[in-house]
Amino acid sequence: MELKFIVEGQTRLEVPASERFRTKAEDYAPSMTPVFYNPRMEFCRDISVSVAQVLADELGELLICDSLAGVGVRGVRYAKEVKGVSKVLINDGSSEAFELIKQNIGLNELAPLAHLQNEDANTLLWKNRGRFNFVDLDPFGSPAPFLDAACAALARRGMLAVTATDTAPLSGTHVRACVRRYGARPIRTEYCRELGLRILTGFCQRVAGKHDLALIPVLAHATLHYFRIYLYAQKGSQRADGVLKRQGYVSHCHACGRRILTYDMTPELPGICECGSRLSHAGPLWLGKLMDRTFLGKVTADLMRRNFKLKAGEIALLNRCAEEAEGPPMFYDTHKLARCVKTQPPKIAELISKLQKLGHFASRTHFSDTGFRTDAPVDGITRIFRR
Ligand SMILES: C[S@@+](CC[C@H](N)C(=O)[O-])C[C@H]1O[C@@H](n2cnc3c(N)ncnc32)[C@H](O)[C@@H]1O
Ligand SMILES: [Zn+2]
Numbered sequence: 293m294e295l296k297f298i299v300e301g302q303t304r305l306e307v308p309a310s311e312r313f314r315t316k317a318e319d320y321a322p323s324m325t326p327v328f329y330n331p332r333m334e335f336c337r338d339i340s341v342s343v344a345q346v347l348a349d350e351l352g353e354l355l356i357c358d359s360l361a362g363v364g365v366r367g368v369r370y371a372k373e374v375k376g377v378s379k380v381l382i383n384d385g386s387s388e389a390f391e392l393i394k395q396n397i398g399l400n401e402l403a404p405l406a407h408l409q410n411e412d413a414n415t416l417l418w419k420n421r422g423r424f425n426f427v428d429l430d431p432f433g434s435p436a437p438f439l440d441a442a443c444a445a446l447a448r449r450g451m452l453a454v455t456a457t458d459t460a461p462l463s464g465t466h467v468r469a470c471v472r473r474y475g476a477r478p479i480r481t482e483y484c485r486e487l488g489l490r491i492l493t494g495f496c497q498r499v500a501g502k503h504d505l506a507l508i509p510v511l512a513h514a515t516l517h518y519f520r521i522y523l524y525a526q527k528g529s530q531r532a533d534g535v536l537k538r539q540g541y542v543s544h545c546h547a548c549g550r551r552i553l554t555y556d557m558t559p560e561l562p563g564i565c566e567c568g569s570r571l572s573h574a575g576p577l578w579l580g581k582l583m584d585r586t587f588l589g590k591v592t593a594d595l596m597r598r599n600f601k602l603k604a605g606e607i608a609l610l611n612r613c614a615e616e617a618e619g620p621p622m623f624y625d626t627h628k629l630a631r632c633v634k635t636q637p638p639k640i641a642e643l644i645s646k647l648q649k650l651g652h653f654a655s656r657t658h659f660s661d662t663g664f665r666t667d668a669p670v671d672g673i674t675r676i677f678r679r
Contacts, residue, residue, distance in 0.1 A: 293326050293388065300334050300365060301341060301600060303372045305396050307363050327389045328362040328432075335602050336520055337366055339610070340453060341373050342594040343511065343522050344426055346587065347451050348376035356380040356426040357445060359413040359438065364393035366428055371397075371406040373598075381424070383409040383416050417441035425450030434458045435492075436473045439499045443507075448527040452507060454496060456519045462488030464574075479574040481544055482625035485514040485659050486582075490621065493521055493578040497535050506531035510584040511591065513609060514659055524584075541575030542622060549632050550670045551622050553579055583617035612658035619665035623657040624673065626664065633674045640664055646676050 296309040308325035348354040354377045358367030367382030382393050390410035397406045409416055417427070418441045425447045429435045435442075435454045442452055456462060461469035463485050464478035471477055474495040478487055489512050500507045507523040540555040545565035552562055552571065561573050592610045595603060616623070626637035640656065644664055647654035652668040666673065
């Protein structure tokens with residue numbers, strides 16, 4: 293395999309020279325190589341490093357498992373760039389990945405801190421029950437096949453970091469695949485990416501419930517082709533019950549844009565909207581907060597201290613997440629609402645300021661540049677549009 297040297301954060305790595313493996317212009321270069329490395333995920337990995345640092349500072353120690361490691365970039369970066377890490381176990385089922393991870397651990401002189409393994413991720417995680425306080429799941433496509441084992445491997449307090457690249461099923465393009473993988477129904481709406489993140493979160497929480505484990509999201513973002521969630525984990529049956537009480541369904545009206553939230557796992561859902569149209573339903577899914585402002589503040593402060601190439605974009609994302617953190621679920625889209633009321637969309641900053649002056653929560657959202665989040669009722673919002 294032809295390799296090249298790169299630097300991500302403070303870490304030097306050997307990765308496949310993916311341009312050599314591409315045969316056609318439309319080939320997706322990272323998936324053509326014998327070992328997977330996607331340079332476009334550096335953005336996501338930088339944020340993961342800062343998240344791990346905040347957790348290490350909070351817990352005083354950190355035992356990390358990078359269970360699906362590829363070239364080992366996440367695990368090696370955690371070991372090299374996060375202070376207070378006690379151990380990082382870096383695993384990949386592929387023998388070629390294993391050899392490359394070994395090289396990358398050596399290149400960064402991380403031998404006592406970083407350990408490596410060449411096993412099926414589920415076997416490894418089950419064998420290490422209750423051991424890690426940071427488990428990173430970064431699979432091809434859906435994390436669903438690994439979640440049970442990941443929850444089992446978590447210690448009494450810690451964090452689960454999950455990536456999903458199967459955003460099409462989660463966002464309602466492939467309904468049956470979403471129901472099959474996540475036991476939840478999506479709908480295709482202007483806020484379908486938020487619905488997808490909430491379906492994924494809700495699924496992780498229900499799997500964790502089997503382990504009497506409560507998972508609370510502290511940061512969740514939809515970027516490029518992937519979703520990424522960081523869930524704070526704590527053992528306790530009552531805590532896990534408390535989480536499930538904040539799951540439920542969203543009933544959406546495609547005609548007027550109204551959304552009705554129902555907090556229950558087996559509820560009776562409303563059938564008809566106030567405007568007379570039929571409602572569509574999504575769920576079960578997480579209806580609580582996706583972000584924790586205090587946590588985001590700490591992650592942003594850590595990112596500011598670091599010398600990352602993509603820092604400006606990463607901080608801009610975290611700032612948007614912080615703006616919308618205290619808002620209600622399900623953002624609106626100015627263009628969609630304008631079409632519903634047959635008018636021009638207002639300037640988003642003016643709209644937000646008007647809603648705030650009326651005493652409502654109103655903010656932008658990281659999900660969309662034309663989106664906004666508010667607790668104002670849909671009729672109140674459309675009144676502003678008509679004016
Ligand atoms: C998306 S890649 C990981 C990317 C990597 N975390 C990064 O940030 O570049 C997924 C990896 O999981 C590995 N993998 C897939 N199924 C596995 C399994 N059941 N057990 C262990 N590794 C597996 C693949 O070999 C691949 O390297
Ligand atoms: Zn309606």
